[in-house]
Amino acid sequence: MDVRKLEAFCRVYELQSFSKAGDVMFLSQPTISSHVANLEEELGVKLFDRLGRKVIPTQAGDVLYGNAIKVFANLDRAKASIEMLRDRVVGDLGIGCSTIPSLSILPGMLAGFSKKYPEVSFTIHTHDSSEVLKRVLSGAWPVGIVGQKPEDAEIVAHHLVDDEIMVVAARNASWLPESGALSLAQVASLPWIMRERGSATRLVLERALEGSGRSIQDLTIRCRVEGTSESLAHAANGVGICFTSRLVAEDMIARGVLTALDIPELSGTRQFYLVYHSGRHMFPALKAFVDFNTK
CATH class of the missing domain: 1.10.10.10 (Winged helix-like DNA-binding domain superfamily/Winged helix DNA-binding domain)
Known part of the structure; x- marks a missing residue:
């Protein structure tokens, strides 16, 4: 009409x-x-x-x-x-976020931003990194935080923070080898808790295994989960070992719930990025959020 x-x-x-x-x-x-x-x-x-x-x-x-x-x-x-x-810097801002930054990075970002811009509210969508990048590229979500640098030239990526990757297990797990450096051959036979396809954490693990001539198929996978919190909860209860981020695991390690395994072939760092579509019009709330967290 x-x-x-x-x-x-x-x-x-x-x-x-x-x-x-x-x-x-x-x-x-x-x-x-x-x-x-x-x-x-x-x-x-x-x-x-x-x-x-x-x-x-x-x-x-x-x-x-x-x-x-x-x-x-x-x-x-x-x-x-x-x-x-x-x-004005007002309104609701949708943010796509992969699971690790959703737990360990985004809450602090929002707390600081909200003090300066109290009229902005947020809707958080938590998915794996590949889905967040897909939604940002399509325009469904104005901004995202992911654990892998986007390959698409239309997506702008700002580095936020570095993170250490590690393998953790319950400190008192009966099947855990004695302390000391472990080889991939030793840990491949241990029970693993595996993240879903599309997870940036899993992608980092796959690349680390490939660098040592191995693959996911060489691991003994006991449990498959869709999120970081679930993988840590299962690891803490002795279900298996999991490949994860120090940002989310360090509190449980400090409390003695989990222990980090010394596996040189699976150690290293990764990066997290704030991403948005280069062609998207930036209303004040989105522009303020990007500027606040990237300058």
Whole structure:
């Protein structure tokens, strides 16, 4: 339904005159009449009775007007909200986040940002890194935090923080070898807790194994999980060992719940990035969030 035609109908309804409605809208009377006639044809009902020089709304006209003024009120609110978004750091900001930064990086970022910009609220979408990058690229999410640098040239990536990767297990696990450096051959036969495909953590593990001439298939996988919290919980209860981030595991290590295994071939660092689409228009809230966390 054409908004301009709907506006013409409302002016006729309110002024009870086609000519007066034309004057208010700076349109000719035939144009106003055409707009109303088109609406009547589209809806299949008569909206006004023309009784001599009088214009009287029909029952259908009353119903349409009652709903039309709600439509225009909503449009006015939308315009006001957009004006506010354009000029002020306000509104809801959607953030896609892979599981490790969702637990260990993002909460601190939001706390600091919220102190400076208290009128911004957040909707957090937690998925693996590949899904976050996919949604940011499609425009579904304005910004994301992931554990792998995007390959697509349309995505801008700002380095946030480095993280140490490690293998952890329950300190009192009965099947755990004695302390000391372990080889891949030794840990391959231990029970593993494995993250889902698409996880940046799993991708780092796959690359580390490939560098040593091995693959995921060489590991004894006891349990498959979809998130970091689940993998750590299973590891803490002795289900198996898991490849994870120091950022999320260090508290459990400090409390003696988990222990880090010394496996030189699987040690190293990784990076986390704040990402957004280069072609996306930045309203103040998004621009402020990017600037606050990358400068």
